[in-house]
Amino acid sequence: MRRWLSLVFLLVAVLLVAWAGYQGYARLRALEGQVTALANRVQVQEQALKALGERVGKLEEEVFKAPAPPLSLPEVPGAPSAPAWPYALGVVVVAVLLFFLLQLLRGNRGKKEGEARETPPPQENLEAARMEEEGAPPRGDQGEGSR
Structure with missing residues (x-):
């Protein structure tokens, strides 16, 4: 009985291998069909592109x-x-406003000069004030002899 059992297992294995081979073959045929269809589409598109290229060239x-x-x-x-x-x-x-501004400044300066002329300062104070205006340091209460 072992002999029959091993033959049955061998037959089942051969059938499984044959079935797997057939499935692989069927898938291969399906893929070949898809590749052929894609190749045909590519050829059709190439022809369409060539036709468009010719039309563009004519245009x-x-x-x-x-x-x-x-x-x-x-x-x-x-x-x-x-x-x-x-x-x-x-x-x-602007010119008129500048004219009036200058007149106003001249008038104020003339009034200040007129007031300054009314009260004459002593000679020593005048000389000291002139020196301070020129940039000399103030002298304080020192006389002329202390230079």
Whole structure:
């Protein structure tokens, strides 16, 4: 009985191997069919691209043969100029204001000079004040002999 049992196992193994081989063969045929279909699609697309390339070439020839005006920039519209009278009026107003400011400063300076002339300072104080204005240090209560 062992002999029959081993033959049955061997037959089952052969059948499984045959079934697996058939499945592999079927899958291979399906893949070959898909590859063939893809190759056909690629050929059709190549032909379509060649046809489009020829059409584009013909269009380019027509475009280059057709006369066309030369390329140029569009004309810029003239911008309206700003009126000049506000600037002239501003210059006149500033000049008048400067004139009045200078007159005011001259009037204040004339009043100060007039007051200064009314009270004449002593000679020593005048000389010391002039020296201090020129940048000398103040002398204090020292006389002229202490230089």
